[in-house]
Amino acid sequence: MPQATLTAMADDPSRDERLKAANRRTGLILLAIALLFFFGIILSRLFDDPLVSTGVVGGAVVLFLIVAIGRHLRK
Amino acid sequence: MSSVPHDLVVGGIPHDEHAHHPKGIMRWITTTNHKDIGTMYLWFSFTMFIIGGIMALTIRSELFQPGLQIVRPEFFNQMTTLHGLIMIFGALMPGAVGFANWMIPLQVGAPDMAFARMNNWSFWLLPPAAIMLIMSLFVPGGAAETGWTLYPPLSIQAGMGLDLTIFAIHIMGASSIMGSINIITTILNLRAPGMTMMKLPLFCWAWLITAYLLIAVMPVLAGAVTMLLTDRHFGTSFFNAAGGGDPVLFQHVFWFFGHPEVYIIILPAFGIISEIIPTYSRKPLFGYASMVYALAAIAILSFLVWAHHMFTTGMPTASVLFYMYATMLIAVPTGVKVFNWLATMWKGAITLETPMLFALGFLFLFVVGGFTGLIVAIQPIDVQFQDTYYVVAHFHYVMVAGTLFAFFGGAYYWLPKWTGHMYDGKLADWHFWLSFIFFNVAFFPMHFLGLAGMPRRVPDYAQQFTDWNMVSTIGAFGFGLSQLLFLYTVVKCIRGGAPAPAKPWEGGTSLEWTLPSPAPYHSFATPPVVK
Numbered sequence: 001m002p003q004a005t006l007t008a009m010a011d012d013p014s015r016d017e018r019l020k021a022a023n024r025r026t027g028l029i030l031l032a033i034a035l036l037f038f039f040g041i042i043l044s045r046l047f048d049d050p051l052v053s054t055g056v057v058g059g060a061v062v063l064f065l066i067v068a069i070g071r072h073l074r075k
Numbered sequence: 076m077s078s079v080p081h082d083l084v085v086g087g088i089p090h091d092e093h094a095h096h097p098k099g100i101m102r103w104i105t106t107t108n109h110k111d112i113g114t115m116y117l118w119f120s121f122t123m124f125i126i127g128g129i130m131a132l133t134i135r136s137e138l139f140q141p142g143l144q145i146v147r148p149e150f151f152n153q154m155t156t157l158h159g160l161i162m163i164f165g166a167l168m169p170g171a172v173g174f175a176n177w178m179i180p181l182q183v184g185a186p187d188m189a190f191a192r193m194n195n196w197s198f199w200l201l202p203p204a205a206i207m208l209i210m211s212l213f214v215p216g217g218a219a220e221t222g223w224t225l226y227p228p229l230s231i232q233a234g235m236g237l238d239l240t241i242f243a244i245h246i247m248g249a250s251s252i253m254g255s256i257n258i259i260t261t262i263l264n265l266r267a268p269g270m271t272m273m274k275l276p277l278f279c280w281a282w283l284i285t286a287y288l289l290i291a292v293m294p295v296l297a298g299a300v301t302m303l304l305t306d307r308h309f310g311t312s313f314f315n316a317a318g319g320g321d322p323v324l325f326q327h328v329f330w331f332f333g334h335p336e337v338y339i340i341i342l343p344a345f346g347i348i349s350e351i352i353p354t355y356s357r358k359p360l361f362g363y364a365s366m367v368y369a370l371a372a373i374a375i376l377s378f379l380v381w382a383h384h385m386f387t388t389g390m391p392t393a394s395v396l397f398y399m400y401a402t403m404l405i406a407v408p409t410g411v412k413v414f415n416w417l418a419t420m421w422k423g424a425i426t427l428e429t430p431m432l433f434a435l436g437f438l439f440l441f442v443v444g445g446f447t448g449l450i451v452a453i454q455p456i457d458v459q460f461q462d463t464y465y466v467v468a469h470f471h472y473v474m475v476a477g478t479l480f481a482f483f484g485g486a487y488y489w490l491p492k493w494t495g496h497m498y499d500g501k502l503a504d505w506h507f508w509l510s511f512i513f514f515n516v517a518f519f520p521m522h523f524l525g526l527a528g529m530p531r532r533v534p535d536y537a538q539q540f541t542d543w544n545m546v547s548t549i550g551a552f553g554f555g556l557s558q559l560l561f562l563y564t565v566v567k568c569i570r571g572g573a574p575a576p577a578k579p580w581e582g583g584t585s586l587e588w589t590l591p592s593p594a595p596y597h598s599f600a601t602p603p604v605v606k
Binding site for chain 1: 189190252255256257259260263264265272283284287288290291292293294295297298299301302313321324327328331367368371374375378379
């Protein structure tokens with residue numbers, strides 16, 4: 001790739017902003033998922049049938065993993 | 076990827092060799108540079124490895140002969156607990172993150188990690204957590220004596236040391252989650268133009284999947300130990316049977332974290348091995364796509380097998396069969412990886428530099444650990460081996476000969492890129508052979524001890540176990556002392572040596588080898604383009 005094009009890419013402020021926004025979005029989504037699992041596993045113990053609710057949280061964790069990893073495998 | 080089947084075009088923009096950054100200690104405290112942070116992670120990991128190793132040698136010294144010789148039984152239990160926690164949370168996981176910090180931006184062509192400040196914070200959470208963990212030895216009652224699994228009811232009744240352990244786990248967990256968010260975001264958003272997901276170096280793929288695993292399980296562990304804490308101090312009864320709680324449920328939640336944790340530790344090692352073997356075989360990695368799918372399959376299956384750690388707690392036959400067969404199923408994608416590594420070497424122009432020696436050592440010994448894993452996956456056998464030295468032998472073949480050997484191989488592989496110097500090949504080879512021999516002297520006899528029924532986590536044993544315990548202790552000391560050779564070789568390489576070219580290994584094809592050695596403080600300020 002010609003050097004001029006490379007420089008233009010690096011100096012493009014709108015690209016940097018887009019990238020920062022995308023990073024923030026990805027980071028916040030992942031943080032939200034982590035918090036959901038943390039509180040989910042504790043709150044699940046407070047339901048009438050903790051085995052079922054804990055199973056639901058566990059299922060959500062596995063589903064998250066399948067979706068998160070699976071979507072990259074298609075690219 | 077030593078493995079990327081594409082041509083690389085890198086812009087000829089000069090790198091900033093003389094960036095302004097603070098000098099001295101402030102450089103390390105305030106740095107947001109991924110290379111500095113990676114270096115700190117690696118040194119932290121090695122320090123913890125030495126501390127955890129000293130604890131292991133204390134355990135082995137006590138076990139040199141039957142009877143109580145050196146330490147009290149309570150202290151022995153504290154050593155087994157802290158050794159496990161320090162090696163897992165202090166040595167192996169930060170070690171893997173150190174490699175990730177150094178190599179992921181270089182391999183994807185990014186200028187740094189996506190959240191550079193958070194990266195600094197992720198690292199600096201670790202030293203206080205480690206200090207808290209070690210200081211628990213000095214509080215009234217001493218450190219936790221529960222084993223690293225922290226099972227109730229013992230953990231509910233334990234002293235203040237267990238509270239410090241719980242807080243340390245919280246802090247290390249937060250650090251891991253922040254690190255994972257950073258790694259995922261960097262790989263997904265900061266890849267060089269043209270680097271599609273299926274062109275990612277396999278080390279990055281391994282880390283992407285590991286980071287997802289961490290996001291999924293660290294909150295579960297944090298939740299479990301938080302409930303333990305409230306049971307201890309706030310009158311709740313999540314796991315306290317006296318108040319209607321269920322201690323076995325803690326085991327389920329713990330191992331829902333604990334089994335994927337094994338793969339969190341081994342997958343980055345798989346990534347490193349997948350870089351090393353093609354480089355020294357001078358061939359592209361065999362079956363790149365199947366390697367990626369195998370990583371994904373291992374990660375997902377790892378969530379479905381946790382109860383094989385709990386066969387002796389009693390469970391319905393259908394559950395036993397499910398967990399038994401699901402566990403065996405993991406051998407399929409793992410076998411795919413092993414056969415692909417072998418196929419990569421097949422008819423390759425192999426040379427045996429130190430990283431390749433460690434990769435071959437990994438391959439041989441990890442397969443031994445994998446096979447013994449298959450044996451203990453069989454429930455009727457597991458009932459016999461539960462809490463014996465057979466299990467200790469099994470997981471040390473996976474953790475030490477698997478992960479640690481891969482880390483050593485990775486360190487030698489990338490040292491020229493990190494330091495700008497070639498390491499002393501003879502010393503490094505000696506390090507490998509001494510480690511390989513003494514590792515087997517230390518841990519292979521444990522299979523015999525376990526088969527004969529010697530229980531773990533007990534400081535005394537029946538007289539008939541003496542001979543193999545003596546052999547094992549001699550091996551452990553030999554293995555420990557061999558690591559001083561690693562320290563010496565690394566320090567010698569940092570201080571000088573033959574200058575390393577940009578690409579010291581002719582088989583290396585990933586982006587880091589397009590940079591000069593040592594890698595400039597700021598690299599890829601302009602994204603390279605991957606064809």
